[in-house]
Amino acid sequence: MVMKEEKVIGAIKFGILSPDLIRKMSATAIVTSEVYDENGLPVEGGVMDPRLGVIEPGQRCATCGNTLARCPGHFGHLELARPVIHIGFVKHIYDLLRATCRKCGHLKIPKDEIDKYLNLYERLKDKWPQLARSLSEFVKRKAIKNMECPHCHAKQYKIRLEKPTTFIEEGPLGRLWPNKIFNWLDQIPSDHLRLLGYDPNFSHPKWMIIRVLPVPPICVRPSILLETGIRSEDDLTHKLVDIVRTNEKLRESIASGAPEVIVEDLWELLQYHITTYIDNEVPGVPPARRRSGMPLRTLAQRLKGKEGRFRGNLSGKRVDFSARTVISPDPYISINEVGVPIEIAKTVTVPVRVTPWNIDEIRKYVLNGPNKYPGANYVIDPTGRRIDLRFIRDLKAVAESLKPGYVVERHLIDGDIVLFNRQPSLHRMSIMGHIVRVLPGRTFRLHLAVCPPYNADFDGDEMNLHVPQNIEARAEAKTLLLVQEHILSPRYGGPIIGGIQDYISGAYLLSSKVTLLTQDQVSDLLASISYDGEIPEPAVLSPKRVWTGKQIISLLLPENFNFSKEAKISSGALKCTDEECFWDSYLVVKKGKLLLGVLDKAAIGAQQPESMLHFLIREYGNAFGKEFMDRAFKLFLRFIEMRGFTMALTDIMIPEQAYEEIKEVVEEAKKEIDELIKMYREGKLESMPGRTLEETLEIKILDVLSKARDKAGERAVKYLDPFNNVFIMAKTGARGSALNITQMTAMLGQQSVRGQRISRGYRGRTLPHFKRGDIGPEARGFVASSFVKGLSPIEMFFHAAGGREGLVDTAVRTSQSGYMQRRLINSLIDLVVEYDGTVRSAYGELVQFKYGEDGVDPKNTSFGKAVNVERIIEKHVGWKK
């Protein structure tokens, strides 16, 4: 094939279409408002003139001779009986009218000054366009101020703009009709225009007055044929018919010498139609409507907004080879994998080129056809002909005819790589590469550990899947986008993929000191991860051979791995800061053996930098990290299944006696608050610095109440088994917090709206159940009941008030931060870290002399710290500090 001459776009220049140009590019003049004749055929010279382009397939274009697929459409033009103002340029026209002389059209600045500014402008124009623009603005402002023309000394009058399109001179001229404005603008010397920033050759301001209207091709405004056989025209066509009709009337009344008032009325009507034709959302203009009352979607509306041409069609595109469905969890697949329903696997395809090495395999796919999995949907022969296998009776013949060079679009099969995405795509981990596992069912399946990067859960979330269609894209996906390449977050360096919820509970229980496993249990556990290595000597030989959980976990750790860190559970009574730890709350790994401590959120959790998981991935690589997570997490789950793990009501129930204690705490707090209120009423309360007396009282009351809740929590927790299921979850960081436990068992505490006690509702009180002026705890939203005991109706009301605020807040926050994100991304999108380490814009401007000023990639650090000396020592020596 001969290469065509390559042409590169050097620059794009925008300007205003001149009447001459509009006539020149026009295929036909529009002369009649009739659209179709009695036979239903388009009228020549109407807005559906066949010369404007082909509409029906099979026709040949009257202008270019091409068929429907190849005819680009052609513009027509409409000669207006009287000129009108283009609504998009009203502001420019207004400024120009004020800045130039009403008599001679010169810029209202003395000649020598104009020359001076023009000289400066020419020098600035290329190098500092921004400065040139502000110079033009300055000159314009200066000219507007001058009320006498320095050139012809004519007196100037104030010009008023009556929105949207009426210009009035408060002087002899009066109403400035568009034809007067045209003559005025036409007078302005070219140099003066140039100084004001207009290029008279490409966008002369006189062209802002429309004398000839371009009529867009029919393919821009296609009519739809309804089932009933009725033709429904596009909004633009409707509007164009209005314009043509008004124009006709206007021309007739001028020709027949109608009174000036009638002509002006029609002129205004034409102005209205052309204004709404261009933009149907101009303030002060009633939008043109369809018969149903819907505003018309005219030119500006096609471009503007989220679903407009720019955001909807140019920046945002729809794609083939993609799928979307509900997601659900599958702990048995790898973190690198995604479970794909067979139905989807049979619809989205991968093109494969037939070679001598894969021809037998591909023949099988073709033989299976489009309905039997794994099959193929299309065969493309070397000439580019597509054979749709759905309509092929004899698949065998097609399979036989396959030769190297054919391309077969086969179904997705296990091992293919696909891109997986969940919106909102806020960071690069929102789209990752997954290896396909075709599974029964109708949902996408994903590993639980990849929920944090996608921010996914399974309450009905849906995700998208895309199949790369060529080898380069597949290779790129495999090396750059695969999940394992994104375990470490570029935000803070820690693993964003890691243990969550049951994985953490399971890891804690398995690594706990009390876990001893018989041979059967060990076999069960290790079989679940297909472990095929040696099993170590049991930790206890007699009376029974049992292994500790730590021994099993150690089998998965690399042999030379050293690590030590405080566990998440190390707090309060279980606090340990070094290896001398009785409570097993200090994690120690030496030479790949888990010696001391339990695994919890601080060791294997997601989004936990400087954890054991983090250093395993950093020091042994992403592939090892993936392997470790696949195996260890499966092991933890198998163990938690063996042991059983649940949360029961008894885990948060406390005896009657405890309630008595809590009551005491509440009583005490109330007494204290009564005291405070008494002091306040007597004026003995001293205000805190910078606070009024009322604020001080509120702060003190809130303080007392929050202390009361904590105290009640402590009292209640005393009666609970500190190793029950709820506590295990809270302490290891798997789910829930100490506050959640307090609220379930002891009391909810103070409910708040906008950080304050609930105070609004009725006059002087929150609910009619209280006395006016009561500012005691109960009357202001203090809830002394727990979730287990249940809330009284009044308490439940306050809780609902507090809960509502939370919901509103999240709704408002997401929309605001989403918009901020959008603007940030739009402004930073073209910044690039060059090979020399500098950050530059698309124009090569320096933004940072060194990326982040230190040239460090946060992905390879923990929290931006480039070198962790302690870790290096510990890694090699086995101890730290």
Next chain:
Amino acid sequence: MSGKKKIRIMDHELVPKHEVVPKEEAIKILKELGVTPQQLPLLRASDPVAREIGAKPGDVVRIIRKSPTAGKIVIYRFVIAG
């Protein structure tokens, strides 16, 4: 002389060290960075610090400032009229 005391802004703690780079050195630096002067961050000649150190349009100014990540960072700005 009430309140007429001259404040030397260069002495203020929050004003980093600025200095005008000699022409030959500036050319070398620009070459090293691979940029035209206009591609550098800009500094207006009317900037109080620029006036203080006597930077004229066309000069390159070296600024040495504290950085939370790197401790100390050297950057250059191109002085423009204004």
